[in-house]
Amino acid sequence: MGELKTNRLIDKLGEADTFLSKYRHYRRVDKKKAWKAFCLRVEANPPKRINWQIVFRYAAILLLPISIVAICLMLLADPVEQKISESLAAVGPGxxxxxxxxxxxxxxxxxxxxxxxxxxxxxxxxxxxxxxxxxxxxxxxxxxxxxxxxxxxxxxxxxxxxxxxxxxxxxxxxxxxxxxxxxxxxxxxxxxxxxxxxxxxxxxxxxxxxxxxxxxxxxxxxxxxxxxxxxxxxxxxxxxxxxxxxxxxxxxxxxxxxxxxxxxxxxxxxxxxxxxxxAWNEGRFFFDNQSLRDIANVLSRWYNIEIQFARGDIQYLHFTGSLDRYDTIEPIIQPLAGRRMSR
CATH class of the missing domain: 2.60.120.1440 (Jelly Rolls)
Structure with missing residues (x-):
């Protein structure tokens, strides 16, 4: 992926400050309390049909998808400093x-x-x-x-x-x-x-x-x-x-x-x-509330790439999620672009 295309992708994802603000709001949520409230609400009013809007509201509190990791992977390094000569789609697994x-x-x-x-x-x-x-x-x-x-x-x-x-x-x-x-x-x-x-x-x-x-x-x-x-x-x-x-x-x-x-x-x-x-022994990555720094270390070793942090505070964000260890690195990034990246 060329430098210009990478810049457009980063612009589409939004500014790092905006993401950090939303992340800090997420971290302030009492997830155990939210889950308890959800369970009590379901028990008190057993729905005939599932209200997915309510489910997704609490699910968003309880689980931060692995795709969010991709936001940080794109924001953590300037395209010039991230020394990857080929497009993300060509970055294959170990x-x-x-x-x-x-x-x-x-x-x-x-x-x-x-x-x-x-x-x-x-x-x-x-x-x-x-x-x-x-x-x-x-x-x-x-x-x-x-x-x-x-x-x-x-x-x-x-x-x-x-x-x-x-x-x-x-x-x-x-x-x-x-x-x-x-x-x-x-x-x-x-x-x-x-x-x-x-x-x-x-x-x-x-x-x-x-x-x-x-x-x-x-x-x-x-x-x-x-x-x-x-x-x-x-x-x-x-x-x-x-x-x-x-x-x-x-x-x-x-x-x-x-x-x-x-x-x-x-x-x-x-x-x-x-x-x-x-999980890595069985062909998957499973990150459970791990820092982006630790996740980046794992991905660097397995995909044989160099990841540099342009902003030091981003590396301390924590995430949870799962992905296929034997896939290319593209699926981590692709969902965020809202379109299929050209190869």
Missing amino acids: TSQAILVLSDGNEISLDSTVTNRLAVGGTAVAAVTGSHISYQANSQATSMQYNTLLTKQGGEYRIVLEDGTKVHLNAASQLRYPVVFTNKERVVHLQGEAYFEVAPDKARPFYVVTDHMKIRQYGTAFNVNAYPGSSTEVVLVRGSIGVTVGDKERTLAPGQLAKIHAGSKLLSIKEVDTESYV
Whole structure:
């Protein structure tokens, strides 16, 4: 999209000050009180036909659609500063692509077109089939050999470790792991984000080590988000895990989030709706009252684009919504233009 066309789109969306004013009005609404009033009204006067005008009035209070995110994405950067060389319609999602670093330092590029069988260490081989790589042990390990799987922005990859553990590695992440685990424990190192489905093994606990915490469990499913410079989060979907910070371990139950804020060593645990944390593993983005800054970071990594904020206050707005992770970025923007953008 050319600079002139982008400017016309921004003009059509309105001024940033107007949007911020409306957003601040929305934030002042007591959503719980509004929902309670709505329920009481329906119970007191059960309608024969649904009054959609009333429903939409309260729905607007309770849910801010993902399309509003698009308003900010268009207002957050000047067209000259937003360095995207092609039109939004051509900005495609990430794909299955990664770099496999072997124990001897050799690198192998992996993508959806690669199908091969690789020698990945003296005691293991790996089968590469398009979107994932699967390890198999030839014999018991006599010495530890490590591989590293790296994804860049705009990439993701799946791996089945030697013990049967499944890992989905998100964009701009890396996982370091032994090609064959020892008979005492299973330890992997993560930077970035990954979803784990750990193979049960009572004799060998499984550990995920990040820069700020160590996660221990014996067979479960959980998501770890540990991008450098950001908060470290682990969300438990099922099973049980222990999270260690320093020398103290805390136990998590399903539906709980453990978090260490960036620049802090304090661990907090709370109940959450796990969907917004793990939806990416199932092909969707689900933003639950997240700041535009965090949303922009997610979109930047996945679509491999650069988003710059021309106004710093916009990045602190919060939004809720859902969209298809494997679609182009255009559907986030398109509904706001009131017409189909030309390609």
